[in-house]
Amino acid sequence: MPAPKTAATRRPKPKTARKQAAASYHHGDLPAALRGAAESILLARGAADVSLREVARAAGVSHAAPYRHFASREALLASLAAAGFERLKATLVACASRQPRERLIRLGEAYVGFAIAEPAMFRLMFGPELAKPAFPELKAAADQTLAVLRDALVALGASPPATGEAISAWALVHGLAELILDDRIEEHAGSEAPMLTVRRAVEIFADGLAARVTRDAGKSSKR
Amino acid sequence: MPAPKTAATRRPKPKTARKQAAASYHHGDLPAALRGAAESILLARGAADVSLREVARAAGVSHAAPYRHFASREALLASLAAAGFERLKATLVACASRQPRERLIRLGEAYVGFAIAEPAMFRLMFGPELAKPAFPELKAAADQTLAVLRDALVALGASPPATGEAISAWALVHGLAELILDDRIEEHAGSEAPMLTVRRAVEIFADGLAARVTRDAGKSSKR
DNA sequence: ACCTGAACACCGTTCAAGT
DNA sequence: ACCTGAACACCGTTCAAGT
Numbered sequence: 075m076p077a078p079k080t081a082a083t084r085r086p087k088p089k090t091a092r093k094q095a096a097a098s099y100h101h102g103d104l105p106a107a108l109r110g111a112a113e114s115i116l117l118a119r120g121a122a123d124v125s126l127r128e129v130a131r132a133a134g135v136s137h138a139a140p141y142r143h144f145a146s147r148e149a150l151l152a153s154l155a156a157a158g159f160e161r162l163k164a165t166l167v168a169c170a171s172r173q174p175r176e177r178l179i180r181l182g183e184a185y186v187g188f189a190i191a192e193p194a195m196f197r198l199m200f201g202p203e204l205a206k207p208a209f210p211e212l213k214a215a216a217d218q219t220l221a222v223l224r225d226a227l228v229a230l231g232a233s234p235p236a237t238g239e240a241i242s243a244w245a246l247v248h249g250l251a252e253l254i255l256d257d258r259i260e261e262h263a264g265s266e267a268p269m270l271t272v273r274r275a276v277e278i279f280a281d282g283l284a285a286r287v288t289r290d291a292g293k294s295s296k297r
Numbered sequence: 298m299p300a301p302k303t304a305a306t307r308r309p310k311p312k313t314a315r316k317q318a319a320a321s322y323h324h325g326d327l328p329a330a331l332r333g334a335a336e337s338i339l340l341a342r343g344a345a346d347v348s349l350r351e352v353a354r355a356a357g358v359s360h361a362a363p364y365r366h367f368a369s370r371e372a373l374l375a376s377l378a379a380a381g382f383e384r385l386k387a388t389l390v391a392c393a394s395r396q397p398r399e400r401l402i403r404l405g406e407a408y409v410g411f412a413i414a415e416p417a418m419f420r421l422m423f424g425p426e427l428a429k430p431a432f433p434e435l436k437a438a439a440d441q442t443l444a445v446l447r448d449a450l451v452a453l454g455a456s457p458p459a460t461g462e463a464i465s466a467w468a469l470v471h472g473l474a475e476l477i478l479d480d481r482i483e484e485h486a487g488s489e490a491p492m493l494t495v496r497r498a499v500e501i502f503a504d505g506l507a508a509r510v511t512r513d514a515g516k517s518s519k520r
Numbered sequence: 521a522c523c524t525g526a527a528c529a530c531c532g533t534t535c536a537a538g539t
Numbered sequence: 540a541c542c543t544g545a546a547c548a549c550c551g552t553t554c555a556a557g558t
Contacts, residue, residue: 104541104542120425121425122425122426125530125531125532126531126532126533127530127531127532128531135542135543136542136543136544137531137532137533137543137544138533138534138535138542138543138544139541139542139543141532141533141534142540142541142542143541146532146533147531147532147533197424197425200475200479201420201424201425202343202344202345202417202420202424202426203345203425203426206479206480207480213480213481216479216481220481238489238494238497238498239501241473241476241481241482241494241498242469242473242494242497242498242501242502244472244476245468245469245470245471245472245473245475245476245498246465246468246469246472246498246502247468247472248468248472248475248476249467249468249469249470249471249472249473249475250464250465250468250472252423252468252471252472252475253464253467253468253471256423256429256439257429257430257436258436258439258443258464259464266461271461271464271465274461274465275461275464275465275468275469277505277509278462278465278502278505278506278509279465279469279501279502279505280505281504281505281506281508281509282500282501282502282503282504282505282506282508283501283504283505284508285504285505285507285508286501286504327522327523348549348550348551349550349551349552350549350550350551351550358523358524359523359524359525360524360525360550360551360552361523361524361525361552361553361554362522362523362524364551364552364553365521365522365523366522369551369552370550370551370552
């Protein structure tokens with residue numbers, strides 16, 4: 075007796091949307107149900123534990139059914155990652171501040187905060203489990219992250235398009251997020267909260283950028 | 298007919314060490330043979346494709362034999378990652394320069410260079426496939442990376458122990474390495490070589506650190 | 521002490537067949 | 540149009556049994 079285990083675990087929308095999609099997904103939204111089941115496994119146990127067969131069981135369909143809607147296990151995960159990028163972008167866009175320097179710090183904190191709030195999702199979005207060249211949507215979504223950072227850096231005085239500076243700033247906060255998720259910071263930072271480490275790191279970077287801007291301005295006005 | 302495929306692919310040490318370990322590993326070094334087979338699959342096809350059964354086939358033993366020497370598939374991968382950290386550490390320690398600033402840049406380039414030279418290994422070392430809390434040796438190895446960077450930063454004028462600065466510098470170069478491996482830099486940096494991006498990023502960071510050092514010195518001397 | 525063979529409980533993916 | 544069931548070729552891990 076194999077026992078379906080998780081099959082009876084989820085019962086969403088107990089009252090809404092029950093035209094004729096009661097016990098069969100024949101007219102229900104199977105793609106959404108599969109994404110939902112996959113995401114709940116992702117958040118609870120990580121990307122490696124998301125199997126198409128378990129997802130199908132959780133959605134109450136046969137293990138072959140997902141292939142009507144997703145080309146592969148990887149395609150389903152890519153669909154989750156794309157949604158994750160959307161959420162990350164929304165979080166970053168919402169970071170406003172009158173002082174450009176403070177805005178950059180807030181952006182860094184928001185980026186790292188997203189990674190801390192959803193570590194499995196963050197790792198899926200940036201980790202090696204997804205062969206990203208096959209999913210151009212993911213690259214496009216990541217580019218929007220870069221665009222937000224670039225705007226913030228131009229506001230800080232970097233000369234447009236400021237792509238190099240934006241990449242560096244992105245690398246800094248991305249690296250901080252990775253190191254924090256790997257628990258490589260708390261041990262070393264003493265009792266200092268991770269977000270304070272982020273703030274200090276971005277401050278150093280902003281100072282360096284300011285020094286560069288001042289120097290370039292001096293150079294161009296003296297010559 | 299399943300065909301052993303990779304079983305006949307590798308034939309190392311054709312002349313040395315053939316006391317009595319010719320066709321049977323009974324007296325050979327099976328752990329080393331397993332590590333070797335696993336590493337060659339890792340480099341060629343990534344960590345996800347390293348299966349214990351294929352590794353066993355490549356080493357010419359039954360699929361249960363590896364369990365005499367490694368507790369699990371993950372333990373074998375952790376053993377590879379530990380070796381990778383050793384190589385990374387050796388690379389960093391070899392980065393010397395009379396100017397502290399140039400040394401920090403060299404360290405960053407070496408770190409990113411390691412990631413570019415061995416992307417699958419780098420991702421294994423820092424990615425989510427290994428549950429690192431279970432392998433303290435990996436954390437210890439990573440700490441040595443931090444120690445090298447901290448020394449370089451103290452030489453640059455950061456006040457000892459300079460842990461916060463070291464973490465920030467680590468995050469910066471680590472993030473650059475990750476973004477480069479994900480091809481998120483070449484598209485944006487134009488024709489600029491990745492290493493030039495690294496140099497510029499570390500320069501900005503070093504400038505910010507210098508500004509901070511100067512400011513702190515001024516504050517303590519004026520009060 | 522070290523390795524094998526069979527067994528168990530899983531996978532991803534494909535495909536004919538059902539409704 | 541959408542889903543099922545059986546099938547194929549794999550996995551990791553365990554364990555009695557062999558030498």
